[in-house]
Amino acid sequence: MSSVMALTTRAPRGGVTYEIIDLEEPENFEVKLKPVYTGICGTDRGIVRGSLPFAYNPEGEDRLVLGHESLCRVLEIADNNLGIKKGDYVVPLVRRPGGCVNCSIGRPDNCSDGDKHEAGITGLHGFMREHFYDRIENLVKVSDSNISDIAVLTEPLKNVVKGFEVFDVVSRRAVYAGKDSTLDGKRSVVVGTGTQGYLYAFMSREYGFDTMAVNRHPIEDSNVEMLNSFGVNFVDYSKNEGEVVKGGIDLLIDTSGDPGTVFRFMKYLNYNAVAILFGTNGKAPEAQVDGSFIDYLVERNITVAGVVDAAKTHYETAIRYLRKWKYIHGDALSNMITAKFDPADTGVFTSKPHGEIKSVIKWS
Numbered sequence: 001m002s003s004v005m006a007l008t009t010r011a012p013r014g015g016v017t018y019e020i021i022d023l024e025e026p027e028n029f030e031v032k033l034k035p036v037y038t039g040i041c042g043t044d045r046g047i048v049r050g051s052l053p054f055a056y057n058p059e060g061e062d063r064l065v066l067g068h069e070s071l072c073r074v075l076e077i078a079d080n081n082l083g084i085k086k087g088d089y090v091v092p093l094v095r096r097p098g099g100c101v102n103c104s105i106g107r108p109d110n111c112s113d114g115d116k117h118e119a120g121i122t123g124l125h126g127f128m129r130e131h132f133y134d135r136i137e138n139l140v141k142v143s144d145s146n147i148s149d150i151a152v153l154t155e156p157l158k159n160v161v162k163g164f165e166v167f168d169v170v171s172r173r174a175v176y177a178g179k180d181s182t183l184d185g186k187r188s189v190v191v192g193t194g195t196q197g198y199l200y201a202f203m204s205r206e207y208g209f210d211t212m213a214v215n216r217h218p219i220e221d222s223n224v225e226m227l228n229s230f231g232v233n234f235v236d237y238s239k240n241e242g243e244v245v246k247g248g249i250d251l252l253i254d255t256s257g258d259p260g261t262v263f264r265f266m267k268y269l270n271y272n273a274v275a276i277l278f279g280t281n282g283k284a285p286e287a288q289v290d291g292s293f294i295d296y297l298v299e300r301n302i303t304v305a306g307v308v309d310a311a312k313t314h315y316e317t318a319i320r321y322l323r324k325w326k327y328i329h330g331d332a333l334s335n336m337i338t339a340k341f342d343p344a345d346t347g348v349f350t351s352k353p354h355g356e357i358k359s360v361i362k363w364s
């Protein structure tokens, strides 16, 4: 047993404390890891606020170490011959399999009975601690040290890669592309301008959609510029909803979890359109729809897909996109990391810094 400093919460009640915890040292450990950066996202803030009832502490414990987004360095490794060695950068997987069929084929993201765990979220300590132990099978290697400044974005980007895999599957039921076989002129609207909103919008451009990122308030000029540099337009829909819905929507991606907003834009989905619901916000206010809304979806063969988490393959693809985008856009992606905090700055869990895209904690 040793002691480390860690950022903890009492799930599902919430709160956040930077404190010393006991760390059990497994006898036959495979890898000892040290976080370099850990990212903070809406899930972490929801847990700290006590608004995500699905969060829980590891069995028999009274607290949960936070953190599921991280870039780590290998401090020690039992066997250097397994593709990963001391000093390597790695990203640990969030979700750990249970016993169901999807979990047993490497797809715990599609767990069929809920009997899996998520580091820093459900029943498993997360990565916001000075060091921790893990197994090699749970690590994805970042071989290109050129992207070590942005590789903490691998975890949120892996969700986007999975989201588009779902899009690929469900859009196949009819011809989705235009007559010229491309997605030119097809309109994608991404709701929300957090990290996930940006990354979904970038991938949407990568696919060839005309892409609009929207929110109900303005965002910083520098953030609009970053979206523009990836070919994405930004619209504040509280002022200009007409511009968002003109021409209808072929792909709607929601990162807000707000039913009022989702239903509002779903009414403009085109024939054979797809809506990907990614955001969660258990405390969002109720919103109503009537029968004509259902008729609208049915008559147009619209697919609505809920999408959560991702598998190891999506982390690997995410890393490839980070390398590609870094090559094409240079430092634009690093500018997504809008602030770096010390682990003791726990205020960042309760109030969002102005102009935030991604806030990270830097572990010295």
Ligand code: BGC
Binding pocket: 041, 043, 068, 094, 095, 118, 121, 155, 156, 159, 280, 308, 309, 310
């Ligand atoms: C994580 C996912 C996780 C989800 C749980 C997200 O922030 O990226 O891996 O499944 O939270 O709601």
Ligand code: ZN
Binding pocket: 040, 041, 042, 043, 044, 068, 069, 156
């Ligand atoms: Zn997250």
Ligand code: ZN
Binding pocket: 097, 098, 099, 100, 101, 102, 103, 104, 108, 110, 111, 112, 113, 114, 115, 116
């Ligand atoms: Zn499962």
